[in-house]
Amino acid sequence: MKFRLPTRIDWRTPDLPIAQDDTTRFLPWLMAFMVFLAALSIAGMFVLADAARTLDRGIENTITIQVPAGENQRADEERIAGAIAMLKQMPGVAGADVLPRERVVQLLEPWLGSAARSTEIPLPWVIDVQVERANAPKAEMISALLTPYITGVQVDDHGVWLRSLLRAVHSVEWIAIIIVILIAVATAATVVFTTRAGMALHRDTIEVMHFVGAHDAYIARQFAIRASMLGFKGSLIGVALAGPALLLLTMLMGNLGFGLLPQIHLSVGVWLAIATLIPVAAAVAMVTARATVMKSLARMV
Amino acid sequence: MNDVVRFESVGLRYGLGPEVLQDVSFSLDSGSFHFLVGASGAGKSSLLRLMYLAQRPSRGYISLFGRDISTTPRHELPGLRRKIGVVFQEFRLLPHLSAFDNVALPLRVVKARESEVKRHVEELLAWVGLKDHMKARPSTLSGGQQQRVAIARAVIAKPKLLLADEPTGNVDDHIAGRLMHLFGELNKLGTSVVIATHNEALVRSSGKRVLKLADGEVRILENIADDDADEFDSVFAADRGRVLL
Numbered sequence: 340m341k342f343r344l345p346t347r348i349d350w351r352t353p354d355l356p357i358a359q360d361d362t363t364r365f366l367p368w369l370m371a372f373m374v375f376l377a378a379l380s381i382a383g384m385f386v387l388a389d390a391a392r393t394l395d396r397g398i399e400n401t402i403t404i405q406v407p408a409g410e411n412q413r414a415d416e417e418r419i420a421g422a423i424a425m426l427k428q429m430p431g432v433a434g435a436d437v438l439p440r441e442r443v444v445q446l447l448e449p450w451l452g453s454a455a456r457s458t459e460i461p462l463p464w465v466i467d468v469q470v471e472r473a474n475a476p477k478a479e480m481i482s483a484l485l486t487p488y489i490t491g492v493q494v495d496d497h498g499v500w501l502r503s504l505l506r507a508v509h510s511v512e513w514i515a516i517i518i519v520i521l522i523a524v525a526t527a528a529t530v531v532f533t534t535r536a537g538m539a540l541h542r543d544t545i546e547v548m549h550f551v552g553a554h555d556a557y558i559a560r561q562f563a564i565r566a567s568m569l570g571f572k573g574s575l576i577g578v579a580l581a582g583p584a585l586l587l588l589t590m591l592m593g594n595l596g597f598g599l600l601p602q603i604h605l606s607v608g609v610w611l612a613i614a615t616l617i618p619v620a621a622a623v624a625m626v627t628a629r630a631t632v633m634k635s636l637a638r639m640v
Numbered sequence: 641m642n643d644v645v646r647f648e649s650v651g652l653r654y655g656l657g658p659e660v661l662q663d664v665s666f667s668l669d670s671g672s673f674h675f676l677v678g679a680s681g682a683g684k685s686s687l688l689r690l691m692y693l694a695q696r697p698s699r700g701y702i703s704l705f706g707r708d709i710s711t712t713p714r715h716e717l718p719g720l721r722r723k724i725g726v727v728f729q730e731f732r733l734l735p736h737l738s739a740f741d742n743v744a745l746p747l748r749v750v751k752a753r754e755s756e757v758k759r760h761v762e763e764l765l766a767w768v769g770l771k772d773h774m775k776a777r778p779s780t781l782s783g784g785q786q787q788r789v790a791i792a793r794a795v796i797a798k799p800k801l802l803l804a805d806e807p808t809g810n811v812d813d814h815i816a817g818r819l820m821h822l823f824g825e826l827n828k829l830g831t832s833v834v835i836a837t838h839n840e841a842l843v844r845s846s847g848k849r850v851l852k853l854a855d856g857e858v859r860i861l862e863n864i865a866d867d868d869a870d871e872f873d874s875v876f877a878a879d880r881g882r883v884l885l
Contacts, residue, residue, distance in 0.1 A: 354737065354741075354745060354748070356736035543732065546732075547732050547745075550693075550694065550721060550724075550726055550732075551721070551722075551745050551749055551797075552719070552722030552746060552750065553718060554718045554749070555715075640694060
């Protein structure tokens with residue numbers, strides 16, 4: 340069965356009275372609900388993709404070394420400088436830098452509050468090691484290299500848990516994609532049932548149109564135009580409801596202020612993707628209605 | 641071959657029921673005019689349904705305008721149907737459309753220009769006496785007026801074959817005369833006409849050939865005033881008997 344988009348829209352009174360059908364009364368609201376859910380899922384997908392990119396970047400240079408503060412800062416600085424020199428000679432290490440004290444204070448502030456700035460608390464030294472992803476040394480190797488020179492050194496390979504977290508994020512991303520696909524399928528199924536009900540209701544009229552020489556495509560076009568108009572209306576409502584809901588969600592998540600949760604940032608791309616749902620939903624409704632009618636009419640004489 | 645319609649050994653049954661038409665064979669020439677007569681339940685409507693492609697035969701061969709309908713692809717059927725005008729017994733007007741839009745339907749499905757549609761439809765509706773009812777919905781029209789709208793719809797596209805099921809059943813003699821005149825004019829222009837009717841007087845006065853349907857078979861009566869008079873009489877004898885009872 341070949342598919343052709345309607346080449347023109349006929350705005351005069353349609354030959355089929357589908358606009359007065361009870362069968363289509365709830366279609367816009369069902370479409371609105373589906374599009375609302377799809378908009379939330381798409382926004383979720385974008386946020387997760389953002390988070391995944393951030394995590395992915397983290398994996399590229401994720402080894403952090405904590406060196407306990409000693410009693411003599413000068414001695415500490417010498418030990419740190421020696422450690423950095425050793426690290427830079429290790430295969431797979433792209434670079435190593437000690438984190439400025441101010442940055443360490445900032446990292447600890449959420450947990451220690453203003454006490455993090457107290458000179459009485461011995462803050463550890465933190466060495467940020469950038470490693471090459473393909474040839475990265477294991478945390479154990481770094482630990483074995485440094486432990487003879489620095490007691491109490493702790494090597495934290497972010498990659499281990501970041502990779503697990505990334506896998507979880509990707510899984511949730513896939514779930515979001517599957518949800519969007521399921522919503523599209525459910526939307527199409529709703530249109531199929533509505534269209535079939537409409538066809539059953541107007542069987543007599545459709546027969547008469549056949550008898551006067553109407554092609555199946557002529558009849559299908561009327562259902563398709565109606566379905567696309569209802570789809571457009573419904574998706575407009577759905578997007579109009581999803582916009583404020585997403586802004587509210589962003590605001591609430593922002594207020595939580597947890598450093599571990601990814602920041603929800605609704606970029607222009609997210610809004611464009613959500614706005615695209617309007618024509619897409621209308622097109623899905625139109626194509627589905629047309630295909631349903633063409634398939635059903637093919638069974639008639 | 642100049643046949644508009646050709647039936648060869650056509651049989652029709654609905655579901656698993658008995659055959660309502662058995663071994664029907666006949667042909668209609670281009671530009672011919674026939675009345676289709678038969679007792680109630682003889683299968684006149686079924687025969688017409690086969691002719692306007694609302695029904696496939698259970699067996700046999702049917703050709704329309706030289707095309708074997710059993711091998712005609714479905715997407716080419718609308719092209720054949722556009723050559724056929726049908727007046728249904730129960731009119732089958734679209735209730736949500738005005739008289740104008742009902743009559744315009746066959747032109748609009750072929751994407752005729754709206755100016756042409758307007759001109760032709762207005763002219764024809766005026767001709768059938770419905771000039772003042774163009775915007776009326778079928779539900780607001782009398783039975784006779786609805787029938788005239790149905791006839792206008794059937795002839796608007798100047799069909800090559802006109803099939804009418806009791807077209808004068810709901811109109812007075814004056815309108816019936818005008819409608820028969822319209823059918824006659826179309827016939828003169830080359831349209832083949834088949835009119836199913838119970839109106840004995842109408843058939844007698846016309847002097848046209850008759851397709852007699854009885855016992856599921858069709859016979860063509862060439863001259864009902866003379867050679868085929870008895871056979872023609874037998875069709876209506878049963879009806880006359882019922883009226884007398």
